[in-house]
Amino acid sequence: SQELEQSPQSLIVQEGKNLTINCTSSKTLYGLYWYKQKYGEGLIFLMMLQKGGEEKSHEKITAKLDEKKQQSSLHITASQPSHAGIYLCGAPSVRDNYGQNFVFGPGTRLSVLP
Amino acid sequence: GAVVSQHPSRVICKSGTSVKIECRSLDFQATTMFWYRQFPKKSLMLMATSNEGSKATYEQGVEKDKFLINHASLTLSTLTVTSAHPEDSSFYICSARGYMGFRDGYTFGSGTRLTVV
Numbered sequence: 001s002q003e004l005e006q007s008p009q010s011l012i013v014q015e016g017k018n019l020t021i022n023c024t025s026s027k028t029l030y031g032l033y034w035y036k037q038k039y040g041e042g043l044i045f046l047m048m049l050q051k052g053g054e055e056k057s058h059e060k061i062t063a064k065l066d067e068k069k070q071q072s073s074l075h076i077t078a079s080q081p082s083h084a085g086i087y088l089c090g091a092p093s094v095r096d097n098y099g100q101n102f103v104f105g106p107g108t109r110l111s112v113l114p
Numbered sequence: 115g116a117v118v119s120q121h122p123s124r125v126i127c128k129s130g131t132s133v134k135i136e137c138r139s140l141d142f143q144a145t146t147m148f149w150y151r152q153f154p155k156k157s158l159m160l161m162a163t164s165n166e167g168s169k170a171t172y173e174q175g176v177e178k179d180k181f182l183i184n185h186a187s188l189t190l191s192t193l194t195v196t197s198a199h200p201e202d203s204s205f206y207i208c209s210a211r212g213y214m215g216f217r218d219g220y221t222f223g224s225g226t227r228l229t230v231v
Binding site (some may be wrong): 025033040041042043045088090092101102103104105106107109112 | 120148150152154155156157158160163205207209220222223224225226227
């Protein structure tokens with residue numbers, strides 16, 4: 001089954017600093033989703049990437065999917081306390097053509113110090 | 115865009131009772147719904163996958179008699195935690211996918227925090 005790994009596990013940065021979170025798949029990705037969550041609350045959809053080399057941006061967050069479609073990075077520019085939370089990458093599994101499952105990485109816990 | 119409504123958002127129940135959590139796709143037909151559980155400081159773990167009109171497929175280690183999943187229509191799936199115990203206290207979240215396969219995207223409910231006392 002497909003597994004997603006994320007690094008780092010946790011991250012503490014000073015407000016205003018840039019940061020990058022990585023998500024690596026054991027198999028080719030057929031779509032990669034980034035979410036933000038405050039623990040015990042719902043998921044906030046950030047971005048979805050499907051094509052190799054694709055890059056999307058929303059406000060100060062940029063996500064990229066590598067050409068081989070096995071790794072994605074999420075980059076936050078000039079971080080703010082509002083960026084704090086758990087960042088999860090997720091992807092359809094490759095169990096069948098219709099992605100029977102959707103799995104998540106273990107998450108990266110981000111803290112932004114004011 | 116696609117919206118998934120999950121209710122209740124929070125529930126407290128007594129040990130031994132059953133609790134039902136609903137997941138509804140509001141503006142699309144969800145052929146497949148997924149149920150996840152999140153332990154404290156852990157990621158979301160897939161519990162089961164349900165396809166409309168058929169039995170749910172449970173992940174290894176998930177008790178199907180404990181967590182009853184029903185997906186009777188294209189817009190509604192329910193998770194019933196039967197004979198709940200304090201160790202079932204957790205955050206549960208559902209997700210729905212439409213007809214066109216994973217390229218449609220996955221839409222998540224807002225989650226349910228279950229506390230069993």
